[in-house]
Amino acid sequence: MTTQFYILKDRNLIGTNNLMDNRAFAYGDGFFSTLGVKNGKILWQNQHQARIHFSAKQFLLDIDITVVMASLQLLAKKITEGTLKIIITRENQNISGYGFYTNHPLIFIKSIASNIYQHLDFIGDFPIQKDGQACICNQSLGIRASRFGGIKLISSHEQVFARHEFLIKQQSNPKLSEALVKNIHNDIVSGTSSNVYYQLDNRWYTPFVRASGVNGVVRQRLLANGKISKRIFSDGDLSNITALFFSNAVKGITPINKLWINANDAIFLDTLAVKNAL
Structure with a gap:
């Protein structure tokens, strides 16, 4: 043969x-x-x-x-x-x-x-990217089998399309640094290539990733520090959050100063509060 x-x-x-x-x-x-x-x-x-x-x-x-x-x-x-x-x-x-x-x-x-x-500043061992803006993606993530929860899988087609959507949006708004991504249950779970953290009632949270998303190394480190807790992140929280940032194993921390809820409406966020979560 x-x-x-x-x-x-x-x-x-x-x-x-x-x-x-x-x-x-x-x-x-x-x-x-x-x-x-x-x-x-x-x-x-x-x-x-x-x-x-x-x-x-x-x-x-x-x-x-x-x-x-x-x-x-x-x-x-x-x-x-x-x-x-x-x-x-x-x-x-x-x-x-x-x-x-x-x-x-x-x-x-x-x-x-x-x-x-x-050319980046560091807080401890966290590199800090310049402040940026964020939007919300339409592309959603599916629910994984429990064996693969939180793992960075090679087969990442959903993230591929979420990132593609973000890059298209970024062409219209170069100030965009990341985008929020939801799962099929409409819970916000991550960024397109990062974990997300939000401040609500003066407390810091990050979404669960046991069914969707990735358990990133920076996320693990931040959770171990005890300043951030796990909590479901829903659309209803968006109007009440006061600060937001993303983390990535290479980029480190990206504070967000403005979150676009849709093409016309945005909320302004406190980037100085981010250091309190690190």
């Missing part, structure tokens, strides 16, 4: 490698994590390690977390500042289709050296 692989591009068949058999590519069978690096060190390394270890366990992948983290640390020292991205999937199986027998991982790592924190 002879097997060949091709890419169809501009009406031409171009021979290629066996990427189609890679389970990350074919089935989205795996997860990923993106890590910020400053001064040769991984930001929130302990939280990244815990997330990678937990995600591998949920995917029934036998990874050596010590080796994985040592490799990431080595690359962090090499680039000094920038980002690392790790994708962990399952090795190709000797059977066709979705099923699998073995739990051996296939691990990909990309490093990007870049001065992404050079």
